Amino acid sequence: MPNSEPLCLVIIPYDRKKDAAGKVVDYETVYRRLIVPAVEGAGLVPLRADEQRSGCLNFSQPLERLRYCDCALADISTGDPRVFYQLGIRLAVHPVPALLVYAAGCAHLPLEAEDLPAFPYRVSPHGQPMHEAKYRALLTQRLLELMDGAGESAVYRGVRGEGEEGRAQRERIAGRELHATVFANLLKKGRTGGIAALRELQSELGDLVEVDPADLVELLLSYRAVNGWGEMVELVRQMPPSLAGSVLVQQQLGLALNWSGEREQAEQVLRQLIARRGPSGDSYGILGRILKDGWEKALEKGDMELARELLQKSASAYLKGFEADWRSTYPGVNAVLLMELKDPADPRRREILPVVHYAVEQRIRSGAADYWDYATLLELAALSCYEAKGRDALGRSLAMVREAWEPETTARDLRLIREARQRRGAECPAWADYAEAELQKAAERGTARP
Template sequence: MARLNKICFVIMGFGKKTDYSTGKTLDLDKTYKNIIQPAVESSGYQCVRADEIQDSGLIDKSMYALLMQAELVVADISTFNPNAIYELGIRHAVRPYSTIIIKEEEGKIPFDLDHNRIFHYKHLGEDIGTDESIRCQKALSKTIERVTKGSLVDSPLYDFIKDIKPPKLPQCEYRKIIGDLADREMHIFAIVEKAKDCMMNNKFEEAAKLWEKAAQTLPSEDYFLQQQALAVYKSKQPSELIALTDALRIIEELAPDGESNDPETLGLTGSIYKRMWLLNSDIECLKRAIKYYEKGFQIRNDYYTGENYALCLDMMSASEKNKEEKIYYAVAAKKARVRIIEILNDIGFSVENGDVNLEQKWAVATLSNCYYGLREDDKAKLFEDKFMLLAEAQWEKDTFTESKIKLLELTRK
């Protein structure tokens, strides 16, 4: 399931607009709902259109902030809406790349934009045909992948004038703007952004309330409930055990009968039971943690879930009195870690590969733990150092360190 972490800001006109160069009237809301929004969200971005946050028809500070800060902008210049053209100009001035221009296939293209690569689609006026919608969704998704992966310059300003630096919006100012929007409940993305900022700063109780608000606003998105459960158990309030119990109740909303096929839900449920085991030494909690982690690992070769599965097997081995059972769990843990390394190597991770990015930080952490578990400490330290550079929040570093200490305690006896 794609995670809606990154923001795509959509520049376009709203409702029915007439292209005066052709005399054709287009329902641009159909373009947004049938092409742009599904393509953007399937690519893992949260889609925000300007009218969803505006208090008035005028561009305001939140729009300026998003034009600077959004990881991706899609600008539909069909009918040459002056606001859309103006906002595209601002984006080109502040970001060298990650801007996609789209347009209905008929009509002229303004001189200042005709050198840009423009994604074309066919509009019927009142609606967009089903075949055209499907074609454009697939094609736009591929364009998004190409544009964001390659970081190719698409702004004519930065293309023609070399060695200029784009302006930066101070993070404190961006947080304030997003916080204002969230407080007014102007849009789901603002609530989510504020929740993520609270998580980053270990304000877990506040984050849990925001994730709950997001989940109530958009109940079809499992991610918000998952994050609410994570924030609740990270809060340790009013006590760690009660927080874990509350988190389990929240996550069980996604699997009322205790069954799920979503690795994220399975991994989070396993993590809650693992922490319960560490608190109360109830072996049933450890068995349940193993059950959920193992299923998550098997369903999708989910490496992070797999490493936690291996760690729980080590815990079970340490708890076992029977010698043969103790050996069985230890061997199973080793096999799981070897398999995880194979999986990550298959998708491009290796000890020699230094090109890792923020989205891959938990893969890096997993490799470090796997190598520590296999007693290959030099490789483990290499990936540990990479993870610490990528980790943004203190709780992420604390989670890794806690897991590493427990792992070494179990495997180095």
């Protein structure tokens, strides 16, 4: 006889999984000791999304569960792609919102969980659930609240798009696309007019809380293109908290603070971001850049002790960024660069350099190459004294310059390599000196066409 109790779909990984920082979550134990008792306490029957209960493989079972279970709970702790695939289907086909849960302290939540109806629980260093009685009771309460107040979720309503509501939504989308095109053209003109023009455009936006977040991000990046560091910092302060706290905006805030001369505050922003959202190539890469700039300033002041400390910290940050994502070539090339600049040079650079070279070559082959990919090849060629590849990379990078600070940054890195080798009495290839001069000319022109 069919069970009349409502079913709770549980979307959760199997076995033990690690997050980006290596923290383990034992999902089998979490499911058995935390999720199942909490679900049953709410008068629901737990059912894992892709568990096979028949004797043979049945591909229709998981899809049926995603569509017909009365409610759903999804664990998004480590960003498991299978979990998000199943969660996406569930949200699209069922009107009752899903309850999202995650292990607090996991290093790399792929969503801004604090802005979603997401519930944290705690695990031990070995990935076992902690304070089980407390979190079971809280989860049960959340599930009861979800079922008592069940109504159509915004996702389900948005993707269904039926009748008059669907037509109205299509009109809103078309209006947003038209607005985005107009705003993009205004920003393009604003960049040409400089900081003053962008300020005027911002003043016309009115209350920033009501502005499309995508427009605010584009405005932020436009300020960056014209060196409006103070304007970037002020813009972030005026953004809605949910947008201001996002990974991209916090990364750009760190850069802007650094360029404004607030290095310590910039470093604090990035370290807090990494602690909150976990290690990534981009976040550690920006932190490495901030520390690298501090190292150069310490050298200028003659504070050699501080310079050595910051050089070590910067190299370590870049290396952590590369280890977080081996495809992230920016922290990789900078880790190798700073290892070259140490006195004596760090021998590990010889092991890492070919890995970075392979990663950037793969990116170029994928068709997604930009200025930085060819600039990375140029710096790697300078580090390995490979003239033919260096000259080819120089021409390609100059052809892809978008903003003046790009060739300026690469020219500075080539200068650092040259000066380090001069201090050690090592040979400095003449073609690398030529590349440095050409990049500096491109930076002074603002654009480059060799």
